[in-house]
Amino acid sequence: MRIRLLWRERVLIGLLVGSGVLLALLSDVFFTPANLLRATRYAAEIGLVALPMTMIIISRGIDLSVASNMALSAMTMGLLWQRGIPVWPAATLGIAAGTLAGWLNGWVIARVRVPAIVVTLATLAVYRGVATGLSGGTGILGFPDSFLALGAGTVAGVPIQTIIWIAGIAAAAVFLTRTAVGRYIYGIGHNETALRFSGIDVDRIVLGLYTASGFVSALAGMIYAARVGTAKSNAAAGYELTVITAVVLGGTSLAGGEGTIVGTMLGVLIITILQNGLTLARVPAAVQDVLIGTVLVGAVLTYRERAGRKEVFVIAPPQPEPHHAGGRVLTDPGNDLAVGEERRNP
Amino acid sequence: MRYIRGFALALTLALLVGLAGPGQAQKALKIFMVPKFTGAAYFAATEKGAKEAVAELKGRGVTIDFLYTGPSVANTDEEIRMIDDLVAQKPDAIIISANDAEALVPVAKKAKAAGIKVITYDADVADPTARQWFVNQGTFTLVGGALVDVVAEQAGTSARFAIVSADPGAFNQNSWIAAMKARVAAKYPKMQLVDIRYGLDKPAESFSVAQDLINKYRGQLDAIIAPTSVALPKVAEAAEQAGLAGKIVVTGLSTPNDMREFVKKGTVKTVVLWNPVDLGYLAVYVAHATITGALKDGMAKQSVRAGRLGTREATAQLNDITAKGPLTLRNVILLGAPFRFTKENIDRFNF
């Protein structure tokens, strides 16, 4: 099984390595196994949620409610646990609640056909709002050590959430590149009408994507609660933007139809080491924000100039053109396209 | 156009190098201070005090590698991550003001387990075993009580008052509110707490919430307390614009610089606070004393020398009231009683 690296991904690897070298020079603590492994704890939370997010964005959708889902799931678990349910069943129920929330997103998007950005913008507020209302804003704490190990424990020196994340990466990568449904996801992003006419149940795939996003967000929410030790309604505030930043940095286009798991993971790693290394280098947080914003814009600029003239109107879709129906895979000398991608006509 | 990419990369890297802080100092005591967020005059004042203490200690031959850093806006996740990263640098002591008392416990414990002295200031963590000492600017009981006393003095002992708070989940806000209620119950049984609304630490929301309160309880509200420096000036503004300046008592927690104009005009007769410069100053001295062992972990009845402040008592147990009910604070060093800023004395202070 050969892994072809796209040009974009090579740029990202270069950026990752370059930043890593620079950060290692700026602080002698940065490039130690202990520090790097610790940093992967944070990367795992973002990285897990970024997996279904990548697929959703490839399919030309978006899910802004992931962080609120994390908070809601964690709060559900906390409230159930407070009422006497043992922690692991409570966690399972919390994950179920998050999955249901994701399914609800998917149902309104796929069956009622409301635009994803509107639905998830609303559920971003509603899910977190419900968590706040139910808990009155106070946190729940005192979870047993067996649960906290999910966020703080290690296996053979590797943090548990990192292991879960790596498993998730493998599963997602295989799913997206090697299964038929994975290819259909790219197809939905490219030309949904054509796919529908081909007899594929697009609605079901979309529903599945958002349900999966809910499930993974809920799982990440449990890991977050275990790491922080509390279930609180303001958990993971703003994470959705970080996840989307990582996905876009990784080369996934918001117009849909392209993106890879490898790219997203590189994006997650870059953001993580920048945050980690810059703090160690004593760079103020405000400056870190500016830098990460610049890196993001710079990276997207770089992809743009290479990828050719494509209309990217993020909100308004281009109308499907008849001669693209069915799609054709053109030759790909520049190694620009991932499996299943198609070069858009200039 | 490949060189654009390379140029952008090089520029970014150059920026990073240029903005990196000073390199590691050898053989100096490393003390890190992490406020709730750096974007507040209040915390900038604590930084000022801390740096003053560092300079004084340097004059006495103690070199300290001091770093003041934190999230740019109040963000618990970012604070946890930053502290986690700072702990990896193995400082001798870390001074923290916790955005979320409970959420910061694990990372504080981790620091303590790694041999780092953990001192909290301004806002404690929920578990006292997670840190060595809490430098308390004033117990919730004292501060909440002072606010209520001000209302009683200026609006009468049967006043009807409302509270404009920050975030409904904020531990210190809720603790002050609990202390206020306790004081009312104990000393002013005829006083009434009419309503509590939340401005979420946003100026526009605090203003409109204050306006709504004034409108809703027209003629039936005698005072508003705003124990948050973001909201207090907006509450004063709302009272002025409703034509009720001087007729509604407005008071709360804020810095003298922020409230000077309102105090001079008379809209706000008294502002309650403590001296954040002194707070940061004391925190550094406590950290230093803990590192050198002058202040021993958990021993009852010690005192710590803090430069120009003289000595402060380090108590193993102090009773207080919090959002979760009565609490015995453990291992606390109290800065002092809350201070009242009025027209007469406000010009003496600059923070």
Next chain:
Amino acid sequence: MMMKWGRELTILAALALLAGYLSLTQPNFRDAFTLSTILTNAAYVGVVGIGMTMVIVAGQIDISVGSMLAVCALIAGTLARAGAPMFLVVLASLALGLGMGALNGALIAYLRIPSIIVTLATLTALRGAIVWWTKGYWVMPLPPGWKFLGTTHILGLPLPVWIGWTAVLAAAYVLAHTIIGREVYALGSNPQAARLAGIDTARVTFWVFALSGLLVGLATMLHVTRFSMVQTQEGLGLEFLVITAVVVGGTNIFGGSGTVAGTYLGVLLLTVTSSALTFLGISATWDQAIRGAFILVAVTADIVRTGRWRQPVGWAR
């Protein structure tokens, strides 16, 4: 006409219901002062909403308006403190807003970076820059002339309300009855067709963002001149409020349709709801959930009214 203004009338009805209920049950709600308060608080949000409506109608999005407002506010306050006359301060705020909007517009229209990324980067970078520059210190004291714009009353309502209404009416006219307005709608409706019809889509997009920035500069002066100090936390969360108002006001998130009037009514509805929470004694912890519910209700109403959303392809997912 009913069909064309259906959405606006629905919001008006909801507003009337809510305000009516409050007036009947809360004696203090229906007096002139409360009304003035609501209109004044809605004024600057409405002006920002004009710009946001244009941006969304053109098929883009702008989540950096809050940070832009804070920057304009802080610079304006600093200039006023340094002794600049107020008209110069206002001009500076407008120019600064225009400049920041133009920066967004250039990156989006000419470098073709998706608007969500550009405005996300601008949002973070500007907020970071503000914190870094001010260290949290507020800008004060401000000279006596500062509050003139914000507190002078004409016919019982403060200037910002009148200026806001003028802006809304002017924008509504421009969007509905001028060529440039048509071009914005065309661009949002079908960018390919617009280009083929000879519209310079890049230029229109650029100017939409630049004008939106200018409006933020105006809104800043309508807002901060009511207070005695400029706080660094100004504008936090403004973008979510404005986008909610735009969506509730009937603008199609895809672009191509929407009115400034609808947005303004949406702003009013959200402002009244906020006050309603206080008056009705509902815990503020439900505020966010209620806002989200509003969006869902508004959007469902659209589905019910038109039978189906605009099309199944593209960002429906």
